[in-house]
Amino acid sequence: MQQMDDPRSFLPLTPQQFHILLSLTGAHLHGYAIIRDVEQRTSGALRLGTGTLYTALARLEALALVDESTRRAPAAEDDDRRRYYRITPLGRAVLTAETERLESLLRHARAKGIAAAGRPALSRGRS
Amino acid sequence: MMHARLLAVLVRIYGTALLICPRPLRDRYGTEMRAAFADRCDDAASQSIGALLRAFARELADLVVASIAARRAPAATPPVPSPRRSVVRSIWQDVAYAARMLRRQPGFTFVAVLTLALGIGANTAVFTVVNGVLLRPLPYDDPDRLVLLLYGRPGRITQWLSPLNYRDLVGQSAAFQDAAAFTPVTGNLTGEGDPERIDGASVSWNFFSVLGVAMREGRGFIEAEGAGDGDVVVIGDGLWRRRFGGQAGLIGTTIRLDGRPRTLVGIAPAGVALPAKAEFWRPLIFTPRDLAPRSRGAQWISAVARIAGGGDVARATAAVQTVAARLAVEHEAINGGTTALAMPLHQRMVQNVRQTLLVLLGAVGLVLLIACVNVANLLLARAQSRTREVAVRAALGAGRGRLVAQFLSEAILLGLLGGAAGLAAAYWCTRALVALAPASIPRLGEVAIDLRVLAFTFAVACGTSVLFGLMPALSASGGALARVIGAAGRGAVGAGASRPRRALVVCEMALAVMLLVGAGLLIRSYARLQQVSPGFDPEGIITFNLSLPEAKYSSSSSIAGFTATLLARLHREPGVETAAAVFGLPFGDLSASTSFRNPSKPDTPDGPLAGMRIVSPEYFKTMRIPLVAGRLLDERDDDSAPEVVLINQQTARRYFAGENPLGQQIRVGVTLAREARSNNKTIVGIVGDVKYGRLDADTPPEIYLPYAQHAVDEFTIAVRTTGDPMAFAPALRRDVAAIDRELPIARIEPMTAVVGASIAERRFTMLLLSAFAAVAALLAAIGVYGVLAYLVSQRTQEIGVRLAIGAAPGDVARLFLREGARLTVIGLVAGFAGAAAAARALSALLFGVTATDPATFGAVAGALALVALAAAYFPARRASRVDPMTALRTD
Numbered sequence A: 001m002q003q004m005d006d007p008r009s010f011l012p013l014t015p016q017q018f019h020i021l022l023s024l025t026g027a028h029l030h031g032y033a034i035i036r037d038v039e040q041r042t043s044g045a046l047r048l049g050t051g052t053l054y055t056a057l058a059r060l061e062a063l064a065l066v067d068e069s070t071r072r073a074p075a076a077e078d079d080d081r082r083r084y085y086r087i088t089p090l091g092r093a094v095l096t097a098e099t100e101r102l103e104s105l106l107r108h109a110r111a112k113g114i115a116a117a118g119r120p121a122l123s124r125g126r127s
Numbered sequence B: 001m002m003h004a005r006l007l008a009v010l011v012r013i014y015g016t017a018l019l020i021c022p023r024p025l026r027d028r029y030g031t032e033m034r035a036a037f038a039d040r041c042d043d044a045a046s047q048s049i050g051a052l053l054r055a056f057a058r059e060l061a062d063l064v065v066a067s068i069a070a071r072r073a074p075a076a077t078p079p080v081p082s083p084r085r086s087v088v089r090s091i092w093q094d095v096a097y098a099a100r101m102l103r104r105q106p107g108f109t110f111v112a113v114l115t116l117a118l119g120i121g122a123n124t125a126v127f128t129v130v131n132g133v134l135l136r137p138l139p140y141d142d143p144d145r146l147v148l149l150l151y152g153r154p155g156r157i158t159q160w161l162s163p164l165n166y167r168d169l170v171g172q173s174a175a176f177q178d179a180a181a182f183t184p185v186t187g188n189l190t191g192e193g194d195p196e197r198i199d200g201a202s203v204s205w206n207f208f209s210v211l212g213v214a215m216r217e218g219r220g221f222i223e224a225e226g227a228g229d230g231d232v233v234v235i236g237d238g239l240w241r242r243r244f245g246g247q248a249g250l251i252g253t254t255i256r257l258d259g260r261p262r263t264l265v266g267i268a269p270a271g272v273a274l275p276a277k278a279e280f281w282r283p284l285i286f287t288p289r290d291l292a293p294r295s296r297g298a299q300w301i302s303a304v305a306r307i308a309g310g311g312d313v314a315r316a317t318a319a320v321q322t323v324a325a326r327l328a329v330e331h332e333a334i335n336g337g338t339t340a341l342a343m344p345l346h347q348r349m350v351q352n353v354r355q356t357l358l359v360l361l362g363a364v365g366l367v368l369l370i371a372c373v374n375v376a377n378l379l380l381a382r383a384q385s386r387t388r389e390v391a392v393r394a395a396l397g398a399g400r401g402r403l404v405a406q407f408l409s410e411a412i413l414l415g416l417l418g419g420a421a422g423l424a425a426a427y428w429c430t431r432a433l434v435a436l437a438p439a440s441i442p443r444l445g446e447v448a449i450d451l452r453v454l455a456f457t458f459a460v461a462c463g464t465s466v467l468f469g470l471m472p473a474l475s476a477s478g479g480a481l482a483r484v485i486g487a488a489g490r491g492a493v494g495a496g497a498s499r500p501r502r503a504l505v506v507c508e509m510a511l512a513v514m515l516l517v518g519a520g521l522l523i524r525s526y527a528r529l530q531q532v533s534p535g536f537d538p539e540g541i542i543t544f545n546l547s548l549p550e551a552k553y554s555s556s557s558s559i560a561g562f563t564a565t566l567l568a569r570l571h572r573e574p575g576v577e578t579a580a581a582v583f584g585l586p587f588g589d590l591s592a593s594t595s596f597r598n599p600s601k602p603d604t605p606d607g608p609l610a611g612m613r614i615v616s617p618e619y620f621k622t623m624r625i626p627l628v629a630g631r632l633l634d635e636r637d638d639d640s641a642p643e644v645v646l647i648n649q650q651t652a653r654r655y656f657a658g659e660n661p662l663g664q665q666i667r668v669g670v671t672l673a674r675e676a677r678s679n680n681k682t683i684v685g686i687v688g689d690v691k692y693g694r695l696d697a698d699t700p701p702e703i704y705l706p707y708a709q710h711a712v713d714e715f716t717i718a719v720r721t722t723g724d725p726m727a728f729a730p731a732l733r734r735d736v737a738a739i740d741r742e743l744p745i746a747r748i749e750p751m752t753a754v755v756g757a758s759i760a761e762r763r764f765t766m767l768l769l770s771a772f773a774a775v776a777a778l779l780a781a782i783g784v785y786g787v788l789a790y791l792v793s794q795r796t797q798e799i800g801v802r803l804a805i806g807a808a809p810g811d812v813a814r815l816f817l818r819e820g821a822r823l824t825v826i827g828l829v830a831g832f833a834g835a836a837a838a839a840r841a842l843s844a845l846l847f848g849v850t851a852t853d854p855a856t857f858g859a860v861a862g863a864l865a866l867v868a869l870a871a872a873y874f875p876a877r878r879a880s881r882v883d884p885m886t887a888l889r890t891d
Helices: A015-024 A031-041 A050-062 A089-111 B002-020 B023-045 B049-072 B083-104 B106-135 B163-171 B207-211 B237-244 B293-297 B313-330 B345-350 B354-385 B387-395 B400-436 B451-477 B479-486 B495-531 B556-572 B619-623 B649-655 B725-739 B751-758 B760-794 B796-804 B809-845 B854-880 B884-889
Strands: A066-069 A084-087 B146-152 B176-190 B196-203 B232-235 B254-257 B260-267 B280-283 B302-307 B339-344 B541-547 B576-583 B593-597 B609-615 B627-630 B644-648 B665-668 B681-687 B702-706 B714-721 B746-750
Touching: A015 A031, A015 A050, A015 A066, A015 A084, A015 A089, A031 A050, A031 B023, A050 A066, A050 B023, A050 B049, A084 A089, B002 B023, B002 B049, B002 B451, B023 B049, B049 B083, B049 B400, B083 B106, B083 B400, B106 B354, B106 B400, B106 B451, B106 B760, B146 B163, B146 B313, B146 B345, B163 B176, B163 B293, B163 B302, B163 B313, B176 B207, B176 B280, B176 B541, B207 B302, B232 B254, B302 B313, B313 B339, B339 B345, B354 B400, B354 B451, B354 B495, B354 B760, B354 B809, B387 B400, B400 B451, B495 B760, B495 B809, B495 B854, B541 B725, B541 B751, B556 B576, B556 B714, B556 B725, B576 B619, B619 B714, B644 B649, B649 B681, B649 B702, B665 B702, B714 B725, B725 B746, B746 B751, B751 B760, B760 B796, B760 B809, B760 B854, B796 B809, B796 B884, B809 B854
Parallel strands: B196 B280, B232 B260, B609 B702, B644 B681
Antiparallel strands: A066 A084, B146 B302, B146 B339, B176 B196, B176 B254, B176 B302, B232 B280, B254 B260, B541 B714, B541 B746, B576 B609, B576 B714, B593 B609, B593 B665, B627 B681, B644 B702, B665 B681
16 A cells, blocks of 8 residues: 655645535535535635635645545436545545644644634724 | 526536636536536526626636636645745735725725626617627528528619519529528418407418528428418417417417418427518419519519528629529510619618617717726726825835736726626616617517627626726826825825826716717707608598408409498598598508509600509598699599599609699509509599608609509508597497408507607617717716816815915816816817717718707707816815815815
């Protein structure tokens, strides 16, 4: 078996990549299903455009974090124009590594007393 | 259904847009991306059309950004931040920043997007009509190879041929692959529901195969049917839906047309309308009489031909000209001096409306230009109020290119927003346009938003964004910037910074002047036209058409009997003054013309030609056409009496110059009644000239034949009433039904409407152009107001100083009014120069005014000056009320 690359060499992930990997964890999804999954999970805060999704997917595939799945939806709701994607073991490792990285960042911030509760007020008035 | 079509179009656009993706990405993911895009649009469409268009815009923007990103950082390279990636990031930043700026100033964004949506929407709507009528190919196979044959003497070339000339023209030239004859007819459709009069055509059996029409259901005609075998009919999609509810399985059933059962063999697809408005087609069968040598002069059919492979229109024209020249020699007496030509079918159909539509497209383009100028002005104003921000960014190291990019991305974002809103507006505007358009514009049923329209809108939105975005970007990043950094604000903004804005307002004024002059000329033409006397009095007259089916009314005496009975009944109706039957009602759709000659002279090809009207005696009284000399027709001119004829003044002037036409005899070339009397006819009277087809043309020579001597089976009844003519419609219907229950009444309408329809197209053009001009004037006024208000706010300190050292408030107001007047005068002068050039394009649409009509130009100058003055008044007043102390203290 081929030696797996060091997951940490792939960090940091963009928010889009992070969410795509998250969506594929535990499910084999086609493109638009990923878009919807991300949108639902983030309550609409992150809406991937089709172009953004596929450029990110292409990248993840090239890096072998994601590959194509042979599992398909039931014939009734299937569409042969679609392809389904799944996360690879390397992808899972990278996702875990990225989560660790983010957690450690959070810890450092909290230690300095920075909380996510309220945003600092932005001055909106005209100068 | 509209959504589904729109969706399909959007997916196609997206598919095309995928071309900007890097090739590997497109090859691997293209199909999926299209599918995902379609899914996204599906979801959005289930909410609203607005959501769909928003999703579409967002997806396109996303595709652009993602493709740029993918090109800058190909997937194969490791995820190391490279300097090139920062370019992508900067583009993203620009777009995101632009979006934030627009969101932060909702008022500005709203006004800008609304202005653009107005301009783009109106353009898209007009372009949609132009596209459907002028650009979209006809719904026939390879329509560019279809031509109509035109024939006649130079100056009198029409699309009418005699069957013999048709046979020879087509048969003797090798230019055509195939050809078919057709002639318009009307039919009375009876059976379930009210009897209905419908337009249709008699056509050669191969008509549909020449056009290359695939039937919606059933088939076209076969050769045996063209020889008279079986009574068959093909109906159009519109009739099928309207009358038969679009039900399937009708092929083979029988429908009653003109009292005769006909077997339905085919349903033509939507859009097949040759001749215009035809809703049914039946086989055209030439009788031996039609093909007899003496019938060579009877021109009543049209010919459509398909050019053979490798040929073109010029060669087809050359071929038929050769044959026509030969026929002119061989049949000198009838065909002498005639020629023929082949004209592309589409060109012939749109010939009359082309100019109108192109003028409208040009006018609406000017409105868009003005809208652009206004938005540019808004952007400039904002750019100047943002000079400090720009200066800081420049000072922190933003290059000029970067600043331009940022302004441009704001402009393009605005343009796309305006385009999306404009598209939605166009969707409704187009419906309104089609509903308002006069019936004389062909192919309106085919008008729809399609790929070409969307591409047009997109191009217009992007083009205009660059147009209005570039100027503020350049001015803000160039000189203005340096000035701002140099002089730190206090009262330093002088004339220089506002020069581009003044130039824009002058442009705006000039464009508005052009539109106003155009609209003014059309309004004056229309007014002149309405003053033209048609030669009769249309008030109080109601008209309707009747067509007596041959199966029931086969002899002249039965036709004349029906008409006499009907007229007698109508006369007895209370409130009816007079009633008359007429073939060839002015502005109506029945007409014929004929050659005539003095029986003692030989027939010559260039002999007299006149419009032929067949009227019952009361006609002149009903229409109030005056008698000039001799006598009118009366009851004695019946079938057994000697044949008589009336002529109009034009005929007398043109063909009987210097002699007394009364008592002279003529022979008439064409007969319309079934059992025609064709002896010599004595001229017994001269009546006043009447306008026929159009108010803006000269009265043609006319002859009037008595109905009793020429009983035609298709005619109009005109009834003069004492009240509101349409109130008599039920009574008239009752009278017709009392004589023949199965006979439908067609086109029941007041005579004023018949005349009005002839100028409906002008009215439409005039109203649209006036609306455009009004919008233009409004936008120009806003522009003047904006510039002056800006100048006042920029020069508050200067005004304060002036007032403090003793200037009267009136002087200050006058200062700004003078500025407004200066802009207006320059704009007017530039606009007049443009208008004088542009009005030439209008000249074909004008009547009774010249393209440089001084009154119109003067009125426009006055009106626009007034509007500009009003727009300048408010800023000037504000300037005069400046409080010196406050002004001097402001920063």
